[in-house]
Amino acid sequence: xxxxxxSGGGLVQPGRSLRLSCITSGFIFGDYGLSWVRQAxxxxxxxxxxxxxxTYGGTTGYAASLDGRFILSRDDSKNIAYLQMNSLRTExxxxxxxxxxxxxxxxxxxxxxxxxxxxxxTVSS
Amino acid sequence: xxxxxxxxxxxxxxxxxxxxxxxxxxxxxDVYDYVSWYQQQPxxxxxxxxxxxxxxxxxxxNRFSGSKSGNTASLTISALQAEDEADYYCSSYxxxxxxxxxxxxKVTVL
Numbered sequence: 001x002x003x004x005x006x007s008g009g010g011l012v013q014p015g016r017s018l019r020l021s022c023i024t025s026g027f028i029f030g031d032y033g034l035s036w037v038r039q040a041x042x043x044x045x046x047x048x049x050x051x052x053x054x055t056y057g058g059t060t061g062y063a064a065s066l067d068g069r070f071i072l073s074r075d076d077s078k079n080i081a082y083l084q085m086n087s088l089r090t091e092x093x094x095x096x097x098x099x100x101x102x103x104x105x106x107x108x109x110x111x112x113x114x115x116x117x118x119x120x121x122t123v124s125s
Numbered sequence: 126x127x128x129x130x131x132x133x134x135x136x137x138x139x140x141x142x143x144x145x146x147x148x149x150x151x152x153x154x155d156v157y158d159y160v161s162w163y164q165q166q167p168x169x170x171x172x173x174x175x176x177x178x179x180x181x182x183x184x185x186x187n188r189f190s191g192s193k194s195g196n197t198a199s200l201t202i203s204a205l206q207a208e209d210e211a212d213y214y215c216s217s218y219x220x221x222x223x224x225x226x227x228x229x230x231k232v233t234v235l
Contacts, residue, residue: 035224044128045163045171045214047224061222097170102182110159110218113182115170 002026002114004098009119012088020119022081022098029079030054031104035112036072036083038094048096050109051081061109088123095120129153129215129227136233137205145230147198147215153225155196159218162191162200165229166211174213175200202232210234 008020022034033056036048049062051072060072071084081098095118102111130148137143147154147162154160160178163171173182175191178198188203198217202209215227 037226044229045165045216045226047216047226050224063223064221102173102176108218108222109224111161111173111176112163112171112216113173113176115172118170 002100004100004114004116006096006098006116006119009096009121011122011124013125014088014090014123016088017084017086018088018121020083020085020096020098020121022083022116024079024081024098024100027100028104029074030076033101033106033109034072034074034081035099035101035109037097037099037112037115038092039097039118040091040094043094046094047109048083052107053104056107085121088121090123093121093123127225129217129225131213131215131227131230133228134231134233136235137202138235139205139207141205142201142203143205143232145200145202145213145215145232147200147217147227149196149198149217149225151196152221153196153217153219154193154198156220157218158193160191160193160198161216162189162198163214163216164209164211165214171214205234207234 033052035050097118098116099112100114102113162175165171179191
């Protein structure tokens with residue numbers, strides 16, 4: 001069974017940093033790209049970024065709205081993906097979901113088949 | 126990249142069919158068949174309903190169908206049931222190698 005479990009959320013002050021983790025199981029982690037999607041309270045979904053599999057160099061892509069503040073990484077030896085969030089703003093308050101694409105060979109994020117339960121990040125002073 | 130445009134709300138009676146539109150641009154829906162639809166029940170993560178415009182993942186009811194014409198994609202729910210009451214989101218891959226979501230549509234079963 002494919003599982004994605006996010007952790008690391010919580011209350012953080014504006015301007016500070018936070019790192020989220022996505023612990024996975026049930027599939028060959030190294031074969032898949034992973035995205036992060038967030039949802040502000042009562043709002044819609046927003047794609048955050050994507051990290052490709054090592055086959056494609058583990059390269060990343062991000063939503064332009066993030067202004068370069070977020071960094072994705074992965075540890076294929078531990079089956080974990082990370083989202084490093086820097087210079088946090090109040091508008092970053094959201095539930096952050098880790099999502100896996102449908103097929104392993106895709107080089108770009110196109111279909112989010114498996115979602116974690118999400119972790120809430122609250123940015124407030 | 127602006128969000129795809131969806132109606133805020135759509136409603137229908139049990140047994141009826143409803144259609145949710147998702148309008149994009151020449152940078153997303155118009156050029157790629159990478160349109161997906163997701164259903165989100167309150168307090169839960171989204172669930173994939175449709176991928177690649179019109180394909181259903183295993184386990185998704187055939188009452189859900191997708192289509193696309195030009196820069197507009199559509200999700201049709203036939204034989205509407207009370208359990209279909211939820212929020213629905215479309216998404217598309219874009220020419221800037223990103224993903225854009227629609228603003229979401231709240232479906233109410235009357």
